[in-house]
Amino acid sequence: MSDNTADEGQVPTPERFTQARAAQSMAVLEDYAEMIDDLAQEMGEARITDIAARMGVTHPTATKAVARLKREGLAVSRPYRGVFLTEEGAALAARVRMRHRVVVDLLVAVGVPQETAEIDAEGLEHHVSDVTLKAFEAFLARR
Amino acid sequence: MSDNTADEGQVPTPERFTQARAAQSMAVLEDYAEMIDDLAQEMGEARITDIAARMGVTHPTATKAVARLKREGLAVSRPYRGVFLTEEGAALAARVRMRHRVVVDLLVAVGVPQETAEIDAEGLEHHVSDVTLKAFEAFLARR
DNA sequence: CTTGATTTATAGCCCTGGCTACATTTCTGT
DNA sequence: ACAGAAATGTAGCCAGGGCTATAAATCAAG
Ligand SMILES: [Mn+2]
Ligand SMILES: [Mn+2]
Ligand SMILES: [Mn+2]
Ligand SMILES: [Mn+2]
Numbered sequence: 001m002s003d004n005t006a007d008e009g010q011v012p013t014p015e016r017f018t019q020a021r022a023a024q025s026m027a028v029l030e031d032y033a034e035m036i037d038d039l040a041q042e043m044g045e046a047r048i049t050d051i052a053a054r055m056g057v058t059h060p061t062a063t064k065a066v067a068r069l070k071r072e073g074l075a076v077s078r079p080y081r082g083v084f085l086t087e088e089g090a091a092l093a094a095r096v097r098m099r100h101r102v103v104v105d106l107l108v109a110v111g112v113p114q115e116t117a118e119i120d121a122e123g124l125e126h127h128v129s130d131v132t133l134k135a136f137e138a139f140l141a142r143r
Numbered sequence: 144m145s146d147n148t149a150d151e152g153q154v155p156t157p158e159r160f161t162q163a164r165a166a167q168s169m170a171v172l173e174d175y176a177e178m179i180d181d182l183a184q185e186m187g188e189a190r191i192t193d194i195a196a197r198m199g200v201t202h203p204t205a206t207k208a209v210a211r212l213k214r215e216g217l218a219v220s221r222p223y224r225g226v227f228l229t230e231e232g233a234a235l236a237a238r239v240r241m242r243h244r245v246v247v248d249l250l251v252a253v254g255v256p257q258e259t260a261e262i263d264a265e266g267l268e269h270h271v272s273d274v275t276l277k278a279f280e281a282f283l284a285r286r
Numbered sequence: 287c288t289t290g291a292t293t294t295a296t297a298g299c300c301c302t303g304g305c306t307a308c309a310t311t312t313c314t315g316t
Numbered sequence: 317a318c319a320g321a322a323a324t325g326t327a328g329c330c331a332g333g334g335c336t337a338t339a340a341a342t343c344a345a346g
Contacts, residue, residue, distance in 0.1 A: 011181065012265065014199030017174065020266035021334090024167065027304075038154065049323060056157030061304055063325070068302085077246065082310055082322055110277040122155065123163035123270030127267060132263050135254040164304090192293060204334055206295070211332080223294055223341055280328075 020127065029128040030096045031055065032065045033074055036085055037093035063064030099133055100125045106136040109143060161203035163270065170269040173239045174198065175208045176217055181227055188225030242276055243268045251280040252286060 035054055039046035052062035066083050067076035074089035085093060103125050107117035128136070178197055182189035195205035209226050217232035228236060231277035246268050250260035271279070 011185075012178070012197065012261075014197060016262050016265040018199045019262055020170075023266050025302090027163075027167075035155070036170065042154075047323075048325090054155065054157060056161045057303085058305065059324070060306085060326080064303065097149075107275065107278075110249065110253070110282040112275045113278075116272060116278075117273045118155075119159050119162055120270055120272050120275050122159040123166050124267050127263055127266030127270070129259060129263050131259045132255045135250075135256075135259075138254040168332085190293080191295090200333085201335065202294070203296080204338085282339070 018118065023127050028065055029069060029072065029074065030092065030126060031122075032062075032069055033085060033089050034096045034100070036069075036083055037090060039096070040084070045084065047082050047095040050081065096125070099128060101129055101135050102133060102140070104142055107142055148175055163202070166270050171210060172215065172217065173206055173235065173269060174234050175205075175212055176228060176236040177239045177243070179212075179218065180233060180240070183227070190225050194226065203251065223234075239268070242271060245276060245279050246271055248283055252283055 013128070032055065033050065035051055036046040040051050042072050043050065048062050048066065051066070055062060055065075057065075066075060066077065066079040069083075069089065070077065073086060074092060075083050075085050077083040100121055103121040104114075104117045107121065107124075108114055112120070144269065168218060175194065178194055179189040182193050182197070186193065191202050191205050191209065194209070195202040198205060198208075198268040200208075209218060209220065212226075212232065213220065215231060218226050218228050220226040243264055247257075247260045250264065250267075251257055255263070
């Protein structure tokens with residue numbers, strides 16, 4: 001009895017966790033890309049010190065994150081100079097910013113206070129799939 | 144112009160990221176606690192092999208996670224025997240399961256397909272604050 | 287009761303993302 | 317032009333969460 005094709009709140013399948021881990025491994029990249037883009041707009045360029053301050057980490061931590069961005073082809077920089085996003089990095093930042101905004105908007109739409117929405121969205125955004133994002137946009141458009 | 148007390152989609156503040164990192168550091172603990180609780184109900188006890196299979200990791204990884212649970216007072220176990228949650232661990236598992244269910248229900252309520260909701264919820268749940276959870280429950284109750 | 291399969295433990299490796307401490311470079315003001 | 321301040325780089329530490337390979341214990345049959 002009851003349809004057994006999809007699981008409906010039953011036993012979690014391993015793929016769920018694998019997927020959540022994959023999403024998490026992108027989170028740092030996404031947040032730094034977005035932040036570098038923010039700083040580029042505000043200040044013309046993103047300096048390591050500013051990135052670190054905004055991310056709430058020390059500068060060696062920011063340096064490591066930028067190194068990973070560079071390694072993955074999302075950013076470029078020369079020693080003692082600012083960090084700049086590649087085209088791919090800028091595209092990622094744009095997607096991430098849009099997703100962040102949609103998540104916040106949806107949270108607010110269902111009754112979450114704005115400030116709480118902003119805080120929670122910072123973690124939530126990295127786990128919103130394209131399908132879910134589209135559903136959020138549709139909900140916001142129709143409500 | 145415009146009230147500057149709360150930030151309304153402006154520059155992210157470092158605390159947001161600090162908060163997201165704190166939430167993430169609880170994620171593994173939460174998922175394992177819930178899984179151990181699942182297995183205890185299904186099979187009477189949670190064996191390392193079963194925990195690993197369900198979490199989609201190898202058994203040494205599961206052993207490490209259980210070691211952390213024990214270290215934090217959330218579980219107990221004797222060598223070569225099953226893993227059991229402490230009272231505190233069981234309480235955590237209960238909260239986590241409830242939150243997971245509410246998140247899935249909210250996603251479905253705004254139009255996300257059930258299966259996608261289950262997958263996304265596995266990552267999202269760890270970043271839903273109490274305030275947001277309450278808002279979700281209120282939305283579900285009133286809609 | 288012994289043996290082979292299964293389960294669990296342990297060692298040791300990798301990567302990530304935090305940190306502090308210290309070296310080096312760049313910038314700024316006189 | 318230089319000195320001191322500020323920014324950046326780098327080394328090295330730690331914890332967490334993955335993994336493989338191997339050892340040891342437990343379990344299931346015969
Ligand atoms: Mn984020
Ligand atoms: Mn964001
Ligand atoms: Mn989860
Ligand atoms: Mn869950």
